[in-house]
Amino acid sequence: MNRKPSIDIHTLKKQHTQAAPPGNQAHPLMKQLEALLTREFSLFGKPFPDKIKESFYLELGSLMDAGLDIRTALQLIRDEQTKKAPRAILSAVLEKVINGSSLSTALRENKSFTPYEYFTIEIGEETGKLNTVLQQLSVYYQSKIRQRRQIIGALTYPIIVLSVAFCSVFFMMNYVVPMFADVFRRFGGNLPFLTRQVLLLSHFMQAAAGKLFLLLLTAIVFISISRSKPWYKKYKDLLLQKMPVIKNIVSKIYLARFASTMQLLLGARVPLVQALGLSKQVMGFYPLETALEQMEQDILKGLPLHESMSSKNIFPSKMVALVKVGEEVNELELFFKNLSDRYSGDLDYQTTQLSKFIEPVIIIVLGLVVGVVLIAMYLPMFNMGNTIR
Incomplete structure (x- = not known):
């Protein structure tokens, strides 16, 4: 019996952060101000903002590369999400996938995702390159x-x-x-x-x-x-x-x-x-x-x-x-x-x-x-x- 590999989602995030290109070194106070100004607030913005999408596609692609099936990967990512709105969106996507929908169809039926995302994912599913497409979406x-x-x-x-x-x-x-x-x-x-x-x-x-x-x-x-x-x-x-x-x-x-x-x-x-x-x-x-x-x-x-x-x-x-x-x-x-x-x-x-x-x-x-x-x-x-x- 094959055992699914143990995946630490925090390790994936750490590796992604270390791989990101270093920016210009700035004073710590200026870094904090920039972080505050660039933060996406769900109260006034999107319930599933670009920053969460970046992590979502990175983690989903990495987990599937590691051998997990899409349902288990989605459930793991959903369980790690602490914010209410993104967690609800991921739960809705997971439910549709469990009921037999493809990932692209599940995203298509959710207003938080654009045609650009679910269409490219659909192409990835049809061509057998879903993991590659997910990684590319994360980079995008x-x-x-x-x-x-x-x-x-x-x-x-x-x-x-x-x-x-x-x-x-x-x-x-x-x-x-x-x-x-x-x-x-x-x-x-x-x-x-x-x-x-x-x-x-x-x-x-x-x-x-x-x-x-x-x-x-x-x-x-x-x-x-x-x-x-x-x-x-x-x-x-x-x-x-x-x-x-x-x-x-x-x-x-x-x-x-x-x-x-x-x-x-x-x-x-x-x-x-x-x-x-x-x-x-x-x-x-x-x-x-x-x-x-x-x-x-x-x-x-x-x-x-x-x-x-x-x-x-x-x-x-x-x-x-x-x-x-x-x-x-x-x-x-x-x-x-x-x-x-x-x-x-x-x-x-x-x-x-x-x-x-x-x-x-x-x-x-x-x-x-x-x-x-x-x-x-x-x-x-x-x-x-x-x-x-």
């Missing part, structure tokens, strides 16, 4: 999470500095400058132009503080309500494409995601037209989704993939050239993998450089603002001293 979500963390990590420090700067200026304008204004009124006389402008700004901020706070609160509520609406996503993405520096980074993020998605789908032997359609559903970036929709129609009309891509502004000429070579040698999967690695590397470099550039700029601007306010307040003092002499 790992890459997706890393890209998001790169951006948030690069912006964490600047956001903190900007917040402190805003609070400092607000405090000076509402409490420090009015104290100087009382002194100037007692002494009388004409004030320098710079001082008058700072005092006017201080009066405006005092009068409009409540309205500004209400406006900010309204904007936050509006964005929270509208962020899931298609029209909001459309205009947000179009706006990002027009912002200097940011547009290049955003484009690299989604081009890397597109390339890794196509690599996985083509590796699972998904037909090209269906691969484009599935990629469109998981992009989450309006300009690229529109381009992929048009590319589907072009492929159905008989155009090669590279020709269809060349007519879309979102795809760089180098990417189109590599895809053309991939089509000619019938190795599109390999070339999309190379493109994914290239754009991920570019993204690492650009986010690091952006962070290095933004930090000193913010500090310089903050110093200039504080310096201007101080000079404006002390100029009348110097004039008074000269008058007394």
Whole structure:
């Protein structure tokens, strides 16, 4: 009688963590802040977020590689899950599998999983490469999470500095400058132009503080309500494409995601037209989704993939050239993998450089603002001293 191997699911997670590429070393406090900002909260987000999907596919593929059947593997993963919502989802999937459904069918009937996931898993089941597809899905979500963390990590420090700067200026304008204004009124006389402008700004901020706070609160509520609406996503993405520096980074993020998605789908032997359609559903970036929709129609009309891509502004000429070579040698999967690695590397470099550039700029601007306010307040003092002499 064959015994099933003993599997420690925590060992799998540890090995996965050790295998992950090391990021830039940062101060422990900054790491904690980045972790907080990049954490996915089920209360406001998905009940089965990308981080859990990454672990789920990694563990399921590893357990099945170790010889466990899919029911036992799912049960083991479900039992290890401590959060209520993911545990309920895994229980529903497990129940359907026990009742005779395939894994792809069980995922298809659950709203927490995308067509991209259950379609590729279905192809893996049909071709006998389910374990490979599961591992590739884990790598895909790992890459997706890393890209998001790169951006948030690069912006964490600047956001903190900007917040402190805003609070400092607000405090000076509402409490420090009015104290100087009382002194100037007692002494009388004409004030320098710079001082008058700072005092006017201080009066405006005092009068409009409540309205500004209400406006900010309204904007936050509006964005929270509208962020899931298609029209909001459309205009947000179009706006990002027009912002200097940011547009290049955003484009690299989604081009890397597109390339890794196509690599996985083509590796699972998904037909090209269906691969484009599935990629469109998981992009989450309006300009690229529109381009992929048009590319589907072009492929159905008989155009090669590279020709269809060349007519879309979102795809760089180098990417189109590599895809053309991939089509000619019938190795599109390999070339999309190379493109994914290239754009991920570019993204690492650009986010690091952006962070290095933004930090000193913010500090310089903050110093200039504080310096201007101080000079404006002390100029009348110097004039008074000269008058007394």
